[in-house]
Amino acid sequence: MARFGLLALVAWASSCGGRTLEIAREKSGPAAVVAPAPAPRAPPPVDATVLGPESLPALTAPTPWNPEADVDRAGILAEGAEGSGEIVLTFDDGPAAETTLEVLRILDAHKVKGAFFLTGRRLAGDGVVSEMNRGVARAIVAAGHTIGNHALDHLAVNRKDAAWNAFQIEESARLISEATAQPVHYFRPPYGKVGPAAQQLLAARRDELVMWTIDAQDTKETDPERLTRRLIAQIVFAGQGVVLLHDLRGSSVRALSLLLDWLERHPRDPATGTGYGVVDLPTYLAHAAARPWPYATRLQLYHAREKQHALERPRRPRRAPALAAAS
Numbered sequence: 636m637a638r639f640g641l642l643a644l645v646a647w648a649s650s651c652g653g654r655t656l657e658i659a660r661e662k663s664g665p666a667a668v669v670a671p672a673p674a675p676r677a678p679p680p681v682d683a684t685v686l687g688p689e690s691l692p693a694l695t696a697p698t699p700w701n702p703e704a705d706v707d708r709a710g711i712l713a714e715g716a717e718g719s720g721e722i723v724l725t726f727d728d729g730p731a732a733e734t735t736l737e738v739l740r741i742l743d744a745h746k747v748k749g750a751f752f753l754t755g756r757r758l759a760g761d762g763v764v765s766e767m768n769r770g771v772a773r774a775i776v777a778a779g780h781t782i783g784n785h786a787l788d789h790l791a792v793n794r795k796d797a798a799w800n801a802f803q804i805e806e807s808a809r810l811i812s813e814a815t816a817q818p819v820h821y822f823r824p825p826y827g828k829v830g831p832a833a834q835q836l837l838a839a840r841r842d843e844l845v846m847w848t849i850d851a852q853d854t855k856e857t858d859p860e861r862l863t864r865r866l867i868a869q870i871v872f873a874g875q876g877v878v879l880l881h882d883l884r885g886s887s888v889r890a891l892s893l894l895l896d897w898l899e900r901h902p903r904d905p906a907t908g909t910g911y912g913v914v915d916l917p918t919y920l921a922h923a924a925a926r927p928w929p930y931a932t933r934l935q936l937y938h939a940r941e942k943q944h945a946l947e948r949p950r951r952p953r954r955a956p957a958l959a960a961a962s
């Protein structure tokens with residue numbers, strides 16, 4: 636990419652991802668000064684993509700809702716609190732300058748927070764793209780989203796070699812932390828696979844293993860409307876869930892926008908228990924843990940859910956609602 640293109644992107648990033656930092660001021664005692672002090676001026680907006688990581692606010696480490704990093708437990712937690720209508724938006728495989736920044740702009744426009752699981756290798760090295768990706772990672776954190784680890788090389792951490800798994804997880808976490816000055820305590824396994832050695836390591840690190848439930852296969856499907864209809868159908872069927880999208884893909888970014896439009900037209904109504912609300916990942920997991928499902932595995936839950944839907948609608952096939960007529 637030409638240097639001009641990089642500069643333009645960084646400038647654009649600062650306009651949509653930058654946050655104003657609050658400066659703590661010491662309280663002064665009773666003043667003997669006669670002349671009134673000039674009105675304090677607002678600090679200039681912070682450009683998250685060019686400032687160092689030390690300028691960013693610290694996030695607290697998550698509560699270990701799944702302290703043993705058990706895959707079944709992670710799967711059940713991802714199913715959420717039953718009937719809550721809570722939706723979490725998660726983005727894997729980034730960051731990427733153009734598409735991730737567009738995702739940040741869309742989330743900001745809808746005033747919702749998401750979770751980004753970064754692939755460490757994209758942040759490594761001295762190249763222009765790596766430097767730009769590190770800036771995007773800082774912009775994600777500066778905008779208040781959750782940041783997580785998606786392994787160094789996007790490989791399944793299910794090998795017997797404990798050292799190999801550890802390198803994939805820990806080197807990636809180190810690169811993300813270095814870029815953002817944040818501890819990384821959420822881990823999403825590539826392909827959803829976690830072997831016993833990786834599980835032990837994640838438990839020792841107190842990392843929260845984060846799975847997903849709403850998946851429209853956006854790495855294969857490129858039609859945004861079809862993607863969105865699939866996402867909506869799954870959301871309606873489950874009642875709540877963790878949406879998986881990939882922020883490297885333009886079609887997924889467009890689908891995100893369509894999905895958020897639909898969710899806004901179907902807001903949560905506590906009186907009737909209908910509709911949906913987007914929540915951040917820690918909130919979703921905390922509510923899921925507080926209202927546990929009476930099933931040990933997802934398979935048991937799916938069987939129960941299928942049975943329930945069959946009872947409710949004995950003869951009607953389930954169809955995705957049309958986007959245009961959905962409001």
Ligand SMILES: [Zn+2]
Pocket residue numbers: 727728785789825826
């Ligand atoms: Zn992935």
